[in-house]
Every structure is written in structure tokens, then in C-alpha cells.
Amino acid sequence: MSLSTALEAIVAEAPGADGHRHIMRLAVNAAAAARNYPQPWHVELPVDTAERVTKLLTDLGDLATWGAPELGSLHEQLLAAEDRSASGSWYTPPELAQPLTRAALSEVTDLYLEDNPGDVLAVTVLDPAVGGGVFLVAAARLLAAAYTALLYGTNRPAPLTVQAVMPDVLKSCVYGIDTDPVAVDLAKSACWLETSGLTPIGWLDDNIIVGNALAGDLPPALTARLNSTGPLAIVGNPPYKDKAKGAAPWIEARRPKPGHRRTADELHRPSLDEFRIPGHGRTDGLMSNLYIYFWRWALWRAFETRLATASVAFITPSPWLTSPTFDGMRAFIRQSADRGAIINLTPEGKAPPGPTRLFPGVTLPLCAAVFTRCRGPQRQITAEVKHATVTGTRDEKFRQIEQLLSPAGQ
Numbered sequence: 161m162s163l164s165t166a167l168e169a170i171v172a173e174a175p176g177a178d179g180h181r182h183i184m185r186l187a188v189n190a191a192a193a194a195r196n197y198p199q200p201w202h203v204e205l206p207v208d209t210a211e212r213v214t215k216l217l218t219d220l221g222d223l224a225t226w227g228a229p230e231l232g233s234l235h236e237q238l239l240a241a242e243d244r245s246a247s248g249s250w251y252t253p254p255e256l257a258q259p260l261t262r263a264a265l266s267e268v269t270d271l272y273l274e275d276n277p278g279d280v281l282a283v284t285v286l287d288p289a290v291g292g293g294v295f296l297v298a299a300a301r302l303l304a305a306a307y308t309a310l311l312y313g314t315n316r317p318a319p320l321t322v323q324a325v326m327p328d329v330l331k332s333c334v335y336g337i338d339t340d341p342v343a344v345d346l347a348k349s350a351c352w353l354e355t356s357g358l359t360p361i362g363w364l365d366d367n368i369i370v371g372n373a374l375a376g377d378l379p380p381a382l383t384a385r386l387n388s389t390g391p392l393a394i395v396g397n398p399p400y401k402d403k404a405k406g407a408a409p410w411i412e413a414r415r416p417k418p419g420h421r422r423t424a425d426e427l428h429r430p431s432l433d434e435f436r437i438p439g440h441g442r443t444d445g446l447m448s449n450l451y452i453y454f455w456r457w458a459l460w461r462a463f464e465t466r467l468a469t470a471s472v473a474f475i476t477p478s479p480w481l482t483s484p485t486f487d488g489m490r491a492f493i494r495q496s497a498d499r500g501a502i503i504n505l506t507p508e509g510k511a512p513p514g515p516t517r518l519f520p521g522v523t524l525p526l527c528a529a530v531f532t533r534c535r536g537p538q539r540q541i542t543a544e545v546k547h548a549t550v551t552g553t554r555d556e557k558f559r560q561i562e563q564l565l566s567p568a569g570q
């Protein structure tokens with residue numbers, strides 16, 4: 161049976177949003193069973209349906225190796241199978257999520273220095289559009305390795321040692337938000353698989369939540385933590401959707417003009433005004449893309465609400481790098497951060513040939529960018545930004561990204 165026929169058969173067994181959610185929970189249970197872990201989710205599907213779907217899932221591959229990328233990809237493909245015209249949520253391949261997360265983390269904390277292990281637990285990683293949790297899993301693995309290295313003085317901790325600290329690392333360090341409840345289930349499941357099933361599935365209920373990042377929603381466990389002085393890394397691949405005017409009123413609203421009364425909320429919120437160039441009102445329509453709103457939100461959260469060291473590392477469409485519409489955005493980012501690195505992921509331009517695409521279904525040109533601020537706001541200093549481009553096939557690009565973002569390459 162071809163992949164698309166198998167997926168259509170799976171969707172037909174349990175249609176609708178609720179069916180989709182329970183199929184994904186069943187997939188997590190099947191992945192857990194294949195590794196001899198307990199079954200984390202209660203699944204509301206008739207027993208014979210569950211058996212048929214499990215058989216179809218088993219035909220898709222070795223479920224014992226499934227984690228965030230495979231579960232995310234299944235969710236993405238089931239969404240597409242439900243509605244072939246839907247644009248889908250493009251989940252990031254681990255070959256891209258891992259080096260970008262490592263770069264964001266090594267920017268805010270030197271993971272390789274002898275230091276207090278507790279410092280590792282003070283690091284906060286937030287993916288505001290978490291999807292299947294691929295960035296959070298990458299962060300948790302890096303932080304767990306750094307934590308055990310500092311605890312036990314070895315750079316090669318045994319896998320069992322890393323596993324033993326994973327629940328604490330996850331609970332302290334990783335946070336996520338997504339509007340899609342199935343994505344939130346998956347992100348929690350992917351993190352749970354990292355604990356080898358040692359925690360209850362609700363372990364991260366206060367860390368990873370269903371919510372709208374652009375409306376200011378935050379995981380309850382994160383709210384107090386943001387007042388701490390620990391470093392913060394905001395990572396991810398936020399959604400791209402143009403003509404999104406009205407999707408983020410909190411961010412799109414103009415700031416009151418000088419001399420007008422300002423409420424606390426008007427001051428303590430992000431505003432696209434900082435990306436706008438006076439007299440260029442016509443460009444507002446072009447800025448109405450969800451990923452631009454996420455950039456504005458992340459810069460505010462990382463650099464304007466806190467003094468501690470922070471980084472923002474996003475994969476997004478690349479027009480903001482060169483288009484005059486985004487002159488104000490680029491200037492604002494360079495004023496907010498101390499330094500930055502940008503990788504052009506699609507030098508081929510729009511609709512790149514299939515073999516060169518890092519996201520097989522995405523035809524937009526993309527970039528990866530990491531911006532860091534270490535020393536509190538210093539508006540008079542403009543960030544130095546390094547630029548690089550990756551070329552060739554998907555695998556060749558992954559290799560170049562790995563090198564460019566390695567501690568030695570940065």
C-alpha cells in the first residue's frame with residue numbers, strides 16, 4: 161500500500177478532529193509499546209478500529225524509532241490527507257532544528273564550561289509555535305548532556321545517566337505553546353519518550369500549553385520563571401501566513417502618539433510600530449504575515465521584557481532580509497541584539513527545485529537566523545551580523561548548516 165493510501169485509510173477509520181487526535185495518541189502508544197514503555201494515553205477508539213490503525217501504523221515503519229520528527233510528520237500528513245488543499249503546518253526536520261537549537265543555546269550559555277550544574281537548570285527554552293516539539297527535544301538532549309557533564313565531570317555520560325536527569329531538565333528548562341491541541345499532545349509525547357516513559361504523560365502540562373502566543377498566552381510554569389535572571393532562548397519555526405491582518409491585534413495595534421494617555425498595557429506589549437518606517441504606511445499590508453508578528457513578539461519577549469542574556473533563533477521565509485518593506489524591522493533587530501547570524505537556506509529563490517528543499521512542501525525561500533543579546537539594552541550599538549548561504553541538495557545543505565552552526569563554525 162502506498163503511503164498516501166495508508167494515510168487515507170487511517171483518516172477514514174476515525175475522521176474529524178477528535179478522530180485525528182486519538183489516532184495520534186494511538187501512534188504514541190504504539191511507539192511506546194514498541195520500546196516496552198507504558199502506554200501514556202487513554203485512546204477513545206473502538207478496539208477493532210484501534211487494531212486496524214495500529215497495523216497500518218506498523219506498516220509505516222519501525223515504531224520503536226519514532227520520536228518528535230516521525231510523530232510530527234505523521235500529524236502533518238494526516239492533516240493533508242484530511243484536506244488535500246490545506247497548506248499544512250510544516251514541521252522542521254531534526255537536521256535543521258538540532259543545529260539551530262544548539263547555536264541558540266551556546267549563544268546564551270557556554271554548555272562546555274566547568275560550572276555549577278544548577279546553572280544548566282536555570283536555562284529556559286521556549287518554542288512559541290511548538291508543533292511536535294522537535295526544537296524542545298533537541299534542547300532537552302543538549303541541556304541533559306551538559307547537566308550530567310557538570311554533575312559527573314565527564315563529557316561522555318552513560319545514556320542511562322542522561323535518561324535519569326531528563327525529567328528534571330524537561331520540567332525546568334523547556335516550554336511550548338501551540339494553538340493546535342494535537343500538536344500540544346505530540347510535543348508532550350515527544351518529551352515523554354525522552355524520559356523513557358518514566359514520568360506521567362501530564363508531567364509537562366504546565367510547560368507546554370494550548371494557547372495563542374500572539375495574544376500573550378504563556379505556560380503557567382513559565383510566567384514566574386521569566387522574572388528570573390537565567391538565560392532565555394526562543395526557538396522555532398513559526399507559522400507563515402500572509403494577509404494575516406487582524407490575527408494579532410495586540411501586536412498590530414499602534415502605540416499611542418506622544419502626549420496621549422498611555423495605559424500600562426499599551427506600554428508593556430510588543431507593537432509592529434517598531435518595525436514601521438514613518439511615512440511608509442503602505443507597507444503595512446506586506447508586513448501582515450504571521451511570521452513577522454512572531455518575530456516582533458519574540459524580540460519583545462527576549463530583549464524588551466528582561467535584562468538577562470537571551471537569544472531568538474527562527475526559521476522563517478526570507479523576504480525580510482532584503483525587501484525595503486522590512487528596513488525598519490532589520491534596523492530594529494540590529495539595535496535590539498548584540499550580534500546575529502543569518503543563513504540563506506534557499507539561494508534558488510521562489511519555487512526551488514524539489515531536491516534542494518529543506519521542507520519538501522515549502523516553495524517559499526527560507527532563512528535561519530539567530531540573534532543574541534548578552535549585555536542588556538544598548539541601543540547605540542548596532543549588532544554585527546554574519547551572513548552565510550547553503551547550496552546544493554537537501555543533504556548537502558544539512559551538512560553545511562551543521563558546520564556553520566557548530567561551536568567551531570560560529
Ligand SMILES: C[S@@+](CC[C@H](N)C(=O)[O-])C[C@H]1O[C@@H](n2cnc3c(N)ncnc32)[C@H](O)[C@@H]1O
Nearest residue numbers: 249250251252289290291338339340372373397
Ligand atoms: C510551521 S509549524 C512549526 C512547528 C514546530 N515549531 C516545528 O518546527 O516543527 C507552526 C505551528 O504553529 C502553530 N501556530 C499557528 N499559529 C499560532 C499561534 N498564534 N500561537 C501558537 N502557535 C501557533 C501551528 O499550529 C503549527 O503547529
